[in-house]
Amino acid sequence: MSTDLTNGALFERAQRVIPGGVNSPVRAFRAVGGTPRFIARGAGAYMWDAEGKRYIDYIGSWGPMILGHGHPAVLQAVAQAASDGLSFGAPTEREIELAEEIIRHVPSIEQVRLVSSGTEAAMSALRLARGATGRNKFIKFEGCYHGHADPLLVKAGSGLATYGHPTSAGVPAEVVQHTLVLEFNNTEQLENAFVAHGHELACVMIEPIAGNMNFVRASLPFMKRLRELCTQHGALLVFDEVMTGFRVALGSAQSVYAKALPGFAPDLSVFGKVIGGGMPLAAFGGPRDVMQQLAPLGPVYQAGTLSGNPVATACGLATLREIAKPGFFEALAARTQSLVSGLAGAARDAGVPWVGDSEGGMFGFFFTGALPQNYGVVMATDKERFNRFFHAMLERGVYLAPALYEAGFVSAAHTPDDVATTVAAAREAFAALA
Numbered sequence: 001m002s003t004d005l006t007n008g009a010l011f012e013r014a015q016r017v018i019p020g021g022v023n024s025p026v027r028a029f030r031a032v033g034g035t036p037r038f039i040a041r042g043a044g045a046y047m048w049d050a051e052g053k054r055y056i057d058y059i060g061s062w063g064p065m066i067l068g069h070g071h072p073a074v075l076q077a078v079a080q081a082a083s084d085g086l087s088f089g090a091p092t093e094r095e096i097e098l099a100e101e102i103i104r105h106v107p108s109i110e111q112v113r114l115v116s117s118g119t120e121a122a123m124s125a126l127r128l129a130r131g132a133t134g135r136n137k138f139i140k141f142e143g144c145y146h147g148h149a150d151p152l153l154v155k156a157g158s159g160l161a162t163y164g165h166p167t168s169a170g171v172p173a174e175v176v177q178h179t180l181v182l183e184f185n186n187t188e189q190l191e192n193a194f195v196a197h198g199h200e201l202a203c204v205m206i207e208p209i210a211g212n213m214n215f216v217r218a219s220l221p222f223m224k225r226l227r228e229l230c231t232q233h234g235a236l237l238v239f240d241e242v243m244t245g246f247r248v249a250l251g252s253a254q255s256v257y258a259k260a261l262p263g264f265a266p267d268l269s270v271f272g273k274v275i276g277g278g279m280p281l282a283a284f285g286g287p288r289d290v291m292q293q294l295a296p297l298g299p300v301y302q303a304g305t306l307s308g309n310p311v312a313t314a315c316g317l318a319t320l321r322e323i324a325k326p327g328f329f330e331a332l333a334a335r336t337q338s339l340v341s342g343l344a345g346a347a348r349d350a351g352v353p354w355v356g357d358s359e360g361g362m363f364g365f366f367f368t369g370a371l372p373q374n375y376g377v378v379m380a381t382d383k384e385r386f387n388r389f390f391h392a393m394l395e396r397g398v399y400l401a402p403a404l405y406e407a408g409f410v411s412a413a414h415t416p417d418d419v420a421t422t423v424a425a426a427r428e429a430f431a432a433l434a
Contacts, residue, residue, distance in 0.1 A: 007050055010038040031403035032387045037394075042069030044413040047399065055399035056418050060409040062401075063211075063243050063273040066332070066361055067322055068413025074277055074318045081314035087306060094317060095308040101320045102275065102283060105250050108265035112285030113294060114308040118242035118272035119147025121282040122205070124302045125268050126151065128284070129203035129236045131300035132293045137197055138235075139204040141184040143375030143405075145212035146205055146240050146270075150175045184210060184374040185222045190229065198233035203268070208253040211243040211407035213378045215357050215364020216371070220260050227264060236290070242272035242282065243407065246320065248360035250329055256359060277319030279312035328412065332361040335419065336410040339363065342423035350430035353382075361410045378405065385433055392429035398422050 005013075014021035022028045022036065029036045037049040045068050047057045060066065067074060081094070099112045115121050126149070130136060138151075146152040153168045154176045166176055180197065182189045194201070204226060210216040218226075230237040244253035251258075252271075258264045268290065272282035285291065295301045306312075323329070340356040340363050347354030356365035366372060367382035367389070386404045393400055398421075401408055 005050055007038050008035050010050055011035055014038075026401075026403050026406065029402050031405075032390045034391060036402070037399070044068045044070070045411055045415070045418050053397065055394070055397050056414070056422055057399050058408045058410065058422075059399060059401055060411050061273075061278055062406075063247055063362070063409050064276060064278045064319075065409070065411055066247060066274050067277070067319060068411040071319075071322065071413075073322055074315055077314040077318035078279075078311060081311045084310065086311055087309055089305060092308065092310050092313070094310055094313040098275070098308075098313045098317045098320070099283075099285075101317060101324075102271065102285065105246070105320075105324065106252055106254070106269060106285070108254060108267075108287075109269060109285035110288040111291035112283050113291065113302065114281065114283050114313070115302075115304050116280045116282065116306050116309070116312075117147070118240075118270065118282045119149055120304065121242065121270045121272060121284045122146040122152060122240055123149035125238050125270050125284040126203065126205065127302065128290065128293060128300050129238060129268060131298070132290050133202045133234065133236065135200055135202035135235075136178040137180060137200045138178065138202050139180045139182055139190075139193060141206055141210075141375075142181050143184055143213040143216070143378065144205070144207040144210050144240070146207075147242075151179055152205075154179045154181055183376070184213070184216065185219050186374065187222050187225050190222070190226060194229045194233055198229070198235070201233060201235040203236040203238045204230055205238040205240055207240045207243065208257060209244050209248060209359060209362065211362065211364070212405055213372070213375055214366060214405055215362065215407045216373065216375075216378065217357070217359075218257075219373070220257070223257055223264070224261050227261070230267070236267040236286075238268045238270065239266035240270045242270055244359075244362065245269070245271040246274040246323060247409070248362050250324060253359070274319060274323070275316045276312055277315040279309070279315040280306070281309065281312040281316050323412075329360055332410065332412055333359070335414055335416075336361050336363050338416070339410060339414075339419045339422060340365070342419060343426050346423055346427040347430050350427070350434045352385075352430045352433055354430075361412075362407055363410065364407045366404075388433055389426075389429050392432055393422075393425055396425035396428065398425050 150171045155167045268286040270284045293300045336358045340358045367385045372378045
């Protein structure tokens, strides 16, 4: 690996052989402008770019690095697994152990199927819901991202409960003809959609805390009504917890809602990110009678060469065992809350409109006066001010998500000093924005 190249030189080189110079679009910095940082290494709460500059990392690989980079227990588990073999294409005991660990912490799940990405898990959960119900139509919400499978790359139509339109070239209109897109947190739209289509709906898929609108919670009244309507009409409620799973609480976001809504549970759940600990691993799960519709037991086909990969399961299992230790999430939530509170105070002192929210180790913020409740409001917030703030923080060694629409993540490796350094940098950045 070259040691004398700049981020700019690496980006130019990358663009010659990789579309856009990146292997996932948000990494290209197109939303904020400038040159993406090419990361050379990470340790704890920090990562270093190709030029040797250190950053306090609030991306954490977009969520998985809940323990920070290079946690000793995780590295040991991965090294041992790799020495035993990288892949077999046959069952291993560790797949069972990881499935048992997930089920132990998420009461709504009786069986789980391991896959390799969040997109694969969401796509498979949708197919399973359709196969289990014998229905084709489903609802998703504008601003919720469920991976890049064709039926899920959809934006809202022009009217109430209309069918969506593809948001990507290459997705035929026929593929999304059964996808209904509604406004997040809009109970009236939801009720009208069930009146019109309830008997045809296989499922409703939702991010309970939408991390691709930055950080927007589904309100309790909205979630309560959603659960009631799904039950009433025989549609499955699918929680996409790729981002929130084991990140906002040990029992994931569904446990947060269950505390406020006794007896609450989704029908199917989709996980990724944290359950792989930084390796390509995801899962979907639910009640036994639904999950047994999957091949080889049932008619719904799903398969994967690297599903349940032994190195990935070792990484994920070690991560889950660490975060299950007593007091872990209490400490993580307190650290995240201290960050958001510190940033809020710095913005207030500078006279900059700013609002933030957090749950567990996940947070978000907006340059506006009140927390947005849907995608339309998020889109109306001050993007230009966010972009200036992002670059001001990056210059001061704080790496935030390079897009207004992405959540941030705190790890167990972040210290009070890291938070204080971040808030001090923000004070300078806010002063320049005022």
